[in-house]
Amino acid sequence: MxxxxxxxxxxxxxxxxxxxxxxxxxxxxxxxxxxxxxxxxxxxxxxxxxxxxxxxxxxxxxxxxxxxxxxxxxxxRGVITGFTTQMDLAALGHPIQAVIAVRLASHNRDHVLRFHDTLTAIPGVLTVFHVAGENDYLLHVAVTSPEQLRDLVLDHINVHPGVRHTETQLVFSVMPGAGIFAGR
The missing domain is CATH 1.10.10.10 (Winged helix-like DNA-binding domain superfamily/Winged helix DNA-binding domain)
Known part of the structure; x- marks a missing residue:
């Protein structure tokens, strides 16, 4: 070619x-x-x-x-945006993973954009998903202990004046999906 x-x-x-x-x-x-x-x-x-x-x-x-x-x-062209390394989080001292759903009280554009910056700066946050539906955000986090998970929610998320509700779900295992090139 x-x-x-x-x-x-x-x-x-x-x-x-x-x-x-x-x-x-x-x-x-x-x-x-x-x-x-x-x-x-x-x-x-x-x-x-x-x-x-x-x-x-x-x-x-x-x-x-x-x-x-x-x-x-x-x-x-921005099609390839970077390369990542997958790590064993437990081996790095972060054995507890969770997904935290966050619901906002207001959806004012300026507040939402400032909240993006807040979420991405929280230690232990691996990925932030801004989503549609009942919840506004899903955060995938990794922490060292149940106490650190509690503190992450209480000290970094619930203190934000725009947060109406949070719900934390523990992650038992993470499994990769087939991806977009499956069956290709």
Whole structure:
């Protein structure tokens, strides 16, 4: 597969335009302008983000230079937003995980935006979901003890004047789902 390039003025020459039309007619872009190569790269990375560029290129069937350029373009476009490391939280001294549902009394835009900053700054908060429905937020937290969980709720969430209600649920286990590339 050939990656299209433009000359210094940004224009494609006539041969490239013909190739672009041919490429588009044979392989129409998938969702959000991603083609099959992009989706294949993302599927491989979803399964193993530590794969080397050479191994990734080989698995997808493209040249290493093509692979590197495509990955850079995916980062530049904001499709790839980062890489994470999964850790055993219990081994790090945080054996208790919980999901805390938060309901606000008011939905004034300024209050909500300030509350976002408050939630993301709380020590022990792993993920904040701003959701629709009966609750306004779901927080996934990891703490060292039941007392620390209590203090997190009382000292960091319930003290906020906009909070009407919280409900805490202990997490017994976390299991990854199939993901968006399952069956691909």
């Amino acid at each position: 050939k990656i299209l390039s433009r000359n210094q003025s940004g224009a494609m020459d006539s041969d490239e335009k013909l190739y672009a039309v041919t490429l588009e007619s044979k392989n129409p872009p998938a969702a959000h302008g991603l083609d099959e190569v992009d989706l294949a790269l993302l599927a491989e990375l979803a399964g193993n983000a530590r794969i080397t560029g050479a191994a990734l290129a080989k698995r997808v069937g493209v040249a290493e230079s093509t692979c590197a350029k495509r990955l850079q373009l995916l980062r530049d």
